[in-house]
Amino acid sequence: MLASHIHHLQCVLCGASYNPVAVEYTCPACGPSGILAVHYDYEQVAPHIGRAQLAENHEQTAWRYRALLPISYSHRTMPPLAIGGTPLYAVERLRSYLGMSDLWLKDDTRNPSASLKDRASVIAVMLAGGKTVACASTGNAASSLAVQAAAVGLPCYIFVPYDAPRAKVIQLLMCGATVFAVNGSYDDAFDLCIEACDTFGWYNRNSGYNPYLVEGKKTVGLEIAEQLAWQVPDTVLVPTGDGCILSGVYRGFEDFYLLGSAYRAWLLYRPKVLLPLCERWKGTVLYGLVKRVLLPMVSPKDCLAMEPWLSVIFVPVADLVLLSRMQRF
Incomplete structure (x- = not known):
């Protein structure tokens, strides 16, 4: 059962909003390419999660962030x-x-x-x-x-x-x-x-x-923020197949940022999340996955005009050199 603190789902293509009870997967207007983003009611979420509460929470798994997950509290058995x-x-x-x-x-x-x-x-x-x-x-x-x-x-x-x-x-x-x-x-x-x-x-x-899968993946971003005592990194490098880990990691930081903007100072800024994608991968399964999922949201040639959290980088270099090159961004 879905959590009651989900406010709405919003299509990343056309911007249309939907009741999560009415739509299960993708935007009815845009079809399979109309990926939906989950938006929470932060007024409802805020009383259930905070720095002090997390400090006293002995749960050491991803479920310590349950207030920011789409799982209903009626789920008693984990x-x-x-x-x-x-x-x-x-x-x-x-x-x-x-x-x-x-x-x-x-x-x-x-x-x-x-x-x-x-x-x-x-x-x-x-x-x-x-x-x-x-x-x-x-x-x-x-x-x-x-x-x-x-x-x-x-x-x-x-x-x-x-x-x-x-x-x-x-x-x-x-x-x-x-x-x-x-x-x-x-x-x-x-x-x-x-x-x-x-x-x-x-x-x-x-x-x-x-x-809702991105919501699970975002817990890695939530953990990184907490593990670094809320001093988030400037840049996060994400090994990426279909682009969903990229958006998931960012979503974790974004949730804390938006929650803090409205209720308390949690994160002062959101880090840049980078997707390393080599030109030599064109025509491969990896490139096809990114094209299917990520590119409906952002075109590589237009990435510099996008929000500053997202960069898609094409570099014709070997993997080991790639990591060294990426440190410059």
């Missing part, structure tokens, strides 16, 4: 696997190597499936209301959903391209998921998953389609 609360490391040797005196590394491999995607999948299995859950993926999102669904006993269906890595498919099967190998690309698997969810009433866990 999923058994601990999600979030992952360490933020002061990586001294890497700082020295890169010449960056204040570099930190957030280690989300501590999550149950060794991925940040668990933060989204746990939201999906809770909002599924006992339904079968499904997604299209060739990597961490699929593994994460399979693990989270198994933990709460939900049937899970995963759609993968026919040439998906064998090791990933084996991992999904080991977790009890039913895997459909689609004779086509990732886009074909994605489209078939959407159709199957609509036809059979399964709960759709696809990023860039289900608006």
Whole structure:
């Protein structure tokens, strides 16, 4: 069940607002490209979360931020696997190597499936209301959903391209998921998953389609802000597949910023969140995912005219050099 403190959903393309009870996934006017952003009633949220309350909260998982999540308080039974609360490391040797005196590394491999995607999948299995859950993926999102669904006993269906890595498919099967190998690309698997969810009433866990998954991913931003004693970093580098982690990390900082603007000084500013995307990835699954989800919201050539929190950077360099180059931004 959705939380009552969700004020409305808003389409990132046309700006139309919707009652969350009336619309489940994407904007009815814009179709699948009309990604919806979740907006909260901060007057309702404020009494339930604050610096003092967090300091006294002994919950060390992502659920310490429940007041800023789309899960209703009527949910009494929480999923058994601990999600979030992952360490933020002061990586001294890497700082020295890169010449960056204040570099930190957030280690989300501590999550149950060794991925940040668990933060989204746990939201999906809770909002599924006992339904079968499904997604299209060739990597961490699929593994994460399979693990989270198994933990709460939900049937899970995963759609993968026919040439998906064998090791990933084996991992999904080991977790009890039913895997459909689609004779086509990732886009074909994605489209078939959407159709199957609509036809059979399964709960759709696809990023860039289900608006509530970003809300789970944003808990990493909430954690970073709190772990750095509310002195947020100037820049956050986000390894990105479909663009939803990028927006999710930012959403965490934005929630604290907006909450603080209205009620108390939490964050003085929001950091810039950067998406490193190499030109040499054009034509790959990664580029296709970004094109499907992120580019409806921002065009790379227009990124400098966008809000200052978002930068899309195309650099024709190797991965190891990329990290070194990115420190200049």
